[in-house]
Amino acid sequence: MEENKMTVSSPFGLHLVHLDLKGAPPKVSYLAEIFPLFRTLGANGLLIEYEDMFPYEGELKPLRAEHAYSASEIKEILNLAKLHKLEVIPLVQTFGHMEFVLKHQEFSHLREVEMFPNALNPHKEESLMLVNAMIDQVVALHDGLRWFHIGSDEVYYLGEGEESKQWLQKEENSTEKLCLSHMKAVASCMVSSHPEVKPIVWDDMLRGVSEETLTESGVAQLMEPMIWDYAPDLDEDDKVLLIEKYRKCGFPKLWFASAFKGATGANQSLTLIGHHLKNHLQWLKVANSTPADMLQGIALTGWQRYDHFSVLCELLPVGIPSLAVCLQALQNGAYSEKVKENVEKQLGLSSLEIDTFMSESSGTFPGSDIFTLVTQVCFYLKPSVDELLERNRYVTGWFSPYHRKRRIVHPIMMHHFQPDALSLLAKWNAVMQELQAALERVFYMCTLEEWMEENVHPSLHKLQEVVDDLDKAIQAQS
Missing domain, CATH: 1.20.58 (Methane Monooxygenase Hydroxylase; Chain G, domain 1)
Structure with a gap:
């Protein structure tokens, strides 16, 4: 871990750049060009959301996109990451946002609601088998993983399927318990098959759960929540209270997630840097009020689609100036004239606009054209x-x-x-x-x-x- 530690002014151990491959997945040749830049700018990890770009085999083969990476390309990406000292954490959705799986006829019977391909039915044993098979295939191609992100955000319509309605008729049952039991089942299987790997989950489905229910569920011993908020005016006090709640419920470690692009509109084409910079400056404030031994790192998300069926938002090369500003602000603990000059120098930009869209933009970074x-x-x-x-x-x-x-x-x-x-x-x-x-x-x-x-x-x-x-x-x- 030590060699991956950032400079003293950053409160985060890991600065992860999120690669959302469910839209506009870059060719490996482009990743080879930008990984060194990520490292120079202050990243020391990658959160790779594979979605349909992973070369699933056997019964899972239908999940592959037409242009999915091959196993050798995945190995090449991982070698490039290693070369530039970027720790890789894979992300595979296992509950909500399962459209890339459940849209296929072969898996449509595993939908929570028959009509909607977004959420997995947590009552079926086959659902768990499917998710485990996906995780196992991804883990098998990665060496030395320390974490694995099992998604689990925005499980819309949970509890509205026929089996769930039956299950919820019992007095002691609730949608919250249903959600926690599936997350726990996925994490437990993962921990027993891959004891050296720690599951991470998005935290939105945990936020509203009472301390008592969350503590009793036993999920805190199995996984690390990633608290996400992409707003420029996120409420610092609110986050500090949430972190305290998670600590009381027994979560020893947690993560934050910010956004450097892809969070300001489903069809957004240009990135407003100032919006994302403010989000990161707010997260720095939260980090400074968080017990240091709890905080693992921050993932800078760069959404490429809001979900599997939505349009593309800002392309990765368009978001790079924003990523550079956000990474440098985190590394320096603030945004300053020095940070601005450094970003201009690293990206070959004559002048960096953060409060308006950059109209006279040209640079020398990969993809600047x-x-x-x-x-x-x-x-x-x-x-x-x-x-x-x-x-x-x-x-x-x-x-x-x-x-x-x-x-x-x-x-x-x-x-x-x-x-x-x-x-x-x-x-x-x-x-x-x-x-x-x-x-x-x-x-x-x-x-x-x-x-x-x-x-x-x-x-x-x-x-x-x-x-x-x-x-x-x-x-x-x-």
Whole structure:
């Protein structure tokens, strides 16, 4: 552990960067470029949420995404992590957020509620067997694990399945007890199969449970809670009370989880650094009021989707300046001019904006071309197209939907906006090609297609259509 300790000003033993692979999973070649940067910026661990990117075998093979990492790629990622002194903690969901498993027909009978693929039915023995098989396969590919995150957050609709309703009719039973018993069963199996590995759980399902119920459940001896809150104004006193409650319930150790991106909107494309920095500064305050011997570390989450079915939020390269600021603030115990200068130097940024979105962004860090081009698209693509189509008086006055449908165009007016439309289309087509090439270096084709379809195509198609309609109208006149 000692070599992984951060500088004296950080209250955390481990600074984990969370890699959320359920959206836009990076190619291994890109991870090779950014792991050294993570280390330089102050990270000494990774929380890898594999989801459908793990090369599950046997009965679990259907869980693999089309482009899932191979076993040798996983080994390569782990070797790269080791090379840059980044301790790896895998994360596999075992209760809530099980869409990547329960969407498949082979496993749909294990849903808590028949219609919804999010939560696992805790009453079925097969549910536990499934979860254990997933954990065993992941552990088998990792050497020397000290922790394993078993997820368990946001177990929505728990207690609403038919078997649960029956079970809850007994007076002494409650949804809380149901939740704790499944978490305990998963952790117990893990501890007996892999005694050297300690389970970690997200803490939201534990927060509201009474001290008595939590203590009696016996979960405190088996797992370490990870308290998560991504708000810039998180309540420090509230957290201190929660930590005290967990201590009284017998949890000897715990973790915090902040967010450096992916927590400000399901379809957010750019990262507002100041929002995330404030979140980390609040966590530093909480850490300073926490018994030092309880605190294991902090995971800086970087969500890539809110859940398996939602759209992509900020791509990893776009969030790197925010990650850099947050890691450096943690390592230095505060944010200062020195931290700002250090981040600018490490990322090759001429000036770091934290209170607004960085508009003039360019840097030299891996993926900085994606950061620059995505910023350009987000700031200017839709506004420039809307400006032409909705506010250019020649388009709105002489080439309205009515005119376009009937292919009517005044020959004089055409000269007033055709050159603008063509040059705008040429400009954005060039940007799109550049962005496509940049994305292809870092991500798989499915990510590229998804990001382009969501963020580029709607505006570009509108522009292309007006140019095509203009051509048709001109041809109809001749």
